[in-house]
Amino acid sequence: VEQFGYTSVMQAPKVQKITVNMGVGEAKQDSKMLDAAAGQLAQIAGQAPNVRLARKSIANFKLREGMPVGLAVTLRGDRAYEFLDRLMSVAIPRIRDFRGLPANFDGRGNYTIGVREQIIFPEIDYDAVDQIRGLDIAITTSAATDEEGHALLSLFGMPFIDKPNPEQIAAEEAAKAAEDAAKREAAELAKAELSESESAGDGEEAEEGEDAAAEPSADATEETSDEPEDEAANDAAEETDQ
Template sequence: MLDTANYTPRLKDVYASTIKPAMKEEFGYKNDMQIPGLEKIVLNIGCGSEAVNDSKKAKSAQEDLSAIAGQMAVITKAKKSIAGFRVREDMPLGAKVTLRGDRMFEFLDRLINIAMPRIRDFRGVSGKAFDGRGNYAMGIKEHLVFPEINFDKIDVAWGMDIVICTTADNDAEAKALLKHFNMPFNS
């Protein structure tokens, strides 16, 4: 039986024992509080036009995202009506979840070591998708690469947005942090 009181995610241990000292030496930080770390990871699935035609699609996306994240996802709703897209205000259009703490480290571990190698024709992720403030955004075309998803029970393969928010001040520090976590950058 797993002792959850004393359990620490693998990447959290790696961060504390090897990544923090390596970052301190690489960038010459004088104080440990200057060393960048992970703040949160935000996952989002947008159902788009399929949710407009069938309101159960957003519920399906919420269930899949909850299984992937390990915590309950929230259904996102339209903020205002758009007649051209047949969208009404408060219509369910997708799902999102924000991961922090141990769940964030567990998800990042599964993303890098299990899900990304399962992506078809995978050549790494773009090293240019930083926002200028140390946050990294990426997309996955199919959420089926996660082992938590039962392939036989899926009716639609959703795309997924993943935003990794760090405490880094700039993109160079954030990229170095993610490289230490073995994020497979192609540039």
């Protein structure tokens, strides 16, 4: 009441009804499937379901108008609240790898849950199940907005996934930005060190090349200096012979 500024407790939203739907497409070929599914849904909801019939014929699905395609049961009053309590306290915790429900409302405070397996309800005997079937559970509330509907179901104990507050989001973004900056700095430092090592290696190779080039020059100088001596010796030998 205080959260949304209601002036009377009668303004507080409440659960109006809960509708449980089960698709039984295989019933068009085997009527026993429909009976088995109806029995399971009756055990889950505590109330006999109604058969939903096809509204039109669809040749691609081999479906004719009037064929049974699903089951539905609508719970109101105490039965709705009892089912909601069993759903949240017993059935949902038995979902494998459950990590919370997304808060996806329809814009008018109503919420729908998709259940993949009917065996999460303890009323269903696993050994007696002929086929795994899914359920759609629609919770209709008198809430005017999604925020009010979320608050209502949260107070009942619906395990929604917690949304991080703006401060938490900002802190996570800042931490990520700092981590990215540190990675970039480390990458630039490693790149600079690699460049320095390559430059040092190139300098050493250049010095070795200069030394190697200098050695042949010295030998050539020695050979050049020896040539006049050889010529003088030859001239002296010729004069002696004369």
